Every structure is written in C-alpha cells, then in structure tokens.
Amino acid sequence: MTHQMQYLTFHLSGEEYAIDILQVKEIIEYDALTKVPMTPPWVRGVINLRGSVAAVIDLAVKFGHPESPVGKRTCIVIVEVDLGGERSVMGIMADAVSQVMAFSPEQVTPPPAFGTKIRTDYLKGMGKAGKKFVLILDADRVLSADELQVVASLQEAAGSDPRPAEEREPGR
Incomplete structure (x- = not known):
C-alpha cells in the first residue's frame, strides 16, 4: 500500500491550495483582528x-x-511552522476551507517553473485532483523565518523594518 499524505485544501483568490494536515492545528472563524502598525x-x-x-x-x-x-466563509487556518528551529503558531487567512485530500507520491508532481502566480520555492508540488491541480504549499517556506522576523517582533514594533523581505538588503 502506498503511503498517502493528507492535506487541508482551501481557496484563496480563486485558486485552490493545500497545506500538510499535520501542520494544521485548528480552523477558526474570522473575527476582529488587531492591526499592527509598521508591518508588511x-x-x-x-x-x-x-x-x-x-x-x-x-x-x-x-x-x-x-x-x-472578508466573506461569510472566510476563516483563519491556524498552522504550526518551523521558524529557525522553533515551532511557531500563526494564522493563514482563507476565503473558504474545502476538504481534507489524500495524495500518494505518484499524484504529486513537482511545481512548474512557469504558470503559477507564486514563487515555486513556496510549493512542495502540485496534487492531481481529477482534471485539475491543487497547489501544495510548503508552509515552512511561505512563512519562513527571514520573512517573518516582523511577526516575531510584533511586541517590539518600534525600530523594525516595515518593508517586505524582498525589499530589504540580505543579511539585515
């Protein structure tokens, strides 16, 4: 029997994405957020x-x-990611959560070098779901340590660089 990985699928801007079910802690209703100044x-x-x-x-x-x-089905998927060797919990906004899908290794193809609107290093692969593909996110990369330094330092918002990681010089 082939080993299957399970993924939670959700919709975002008309695309269907998946995240490893083992990283999903819970799904909560979208509620009031506290905006934090000087964040990306x-x-x-x-x-x-x-x-x-x-x-x-x-x-x-x-x-x-x-x-x-924000719509009626908008929710927050609480995930646990590895930030520089430490486990950290954060929320991903989803337009709607779909289902849990299982993919065998044969059903997952490497991410294409073209055609997706996101960086291919954010993808673990693409799961074949009937005639369409589900983009399988690498949550640890999408929510990576260097890009989330801002998040880690929310309590000390003063003095943090508000620009996205792509605009900062390496090594900062």
Whole structure:
C-alpha cells in the first residue's frame, strides 16, 4: 500500500491550495483582528489565541493578489511552522476551507517553473485532483523565518523594518 499524505485544501483568490494536515492545528472563524502598525501589507493583524498573540497572514497579498475580502466563509487556518528551529503558531487567512485530500507520491508532481502566480520555492508540488491541480504549499517556506522576523517582533514594533523581505538588503 502506498503511503498517502493528507492535506487541508482551501481557496484563496480563486485558486485552490493545500497545506500538510499535520501542520494544521485548528480552523477558526474570522473575527476582529488587531492591526499592527509598521508591518508588511501581508500581515493582516494579530488575534488573541487563548492568551497568545498569533499573527494572521493574508497569503493573497503575499502572492501579489489584492487583499482578500472578508466573506461569510472566510476563516483563519491556524498552522504550526518551523521558524529557525522553533515551532511557531500563526494564522493563514482563507476565503473558504474545502476538504481534507489524500495524495500518494505518484499524484504529486513537482511545481512548474512557469504558470503559477507564486514563487515555486513556496510549493512542495502540485496534487492531481481529477482534471485539475491543487497547489501544495510548503508552509515552512511561505512563512519562513527571514520573512517573518516582523511577526516575531510584533511586541517590539518600534525600530523594525516595515518593508517586505524582498525589499530589504540580505543579511539585515
């Protein structure tokens, strides 16, 4: 029997994405966020997650789309990612959560070098779901340590560089 990986699929700006189910902690209703000044546009704000501060990331903005409008099915997928060797919890805004899908290794193809609107290093691959593909995100890369230094230092917002990582000089 082939080993299958399970992924939670969700919609974002008309595309269907998937994230490893083992990194998903919970799915919560979209609620009021606290905006934090001097953060990149893709950081929608923070929420109080049982007494902890969790940043909420709008991947649509991070991937170059307009800000996601909040609708009836908008939710926040709470994920655990590896930030420089430490486990960190944050939220990903989703237009809607679909389902849990299982893909065998044969159903996952490498990400193409063209055609997707996001950086291919953000993708683990593309899962074949019938006639279409689901983009499988590498959550640790999408929400990587260098790009989320801003998030880690939300409490000390003064003095942080508000520009996205792409605009900063390497080594800063």
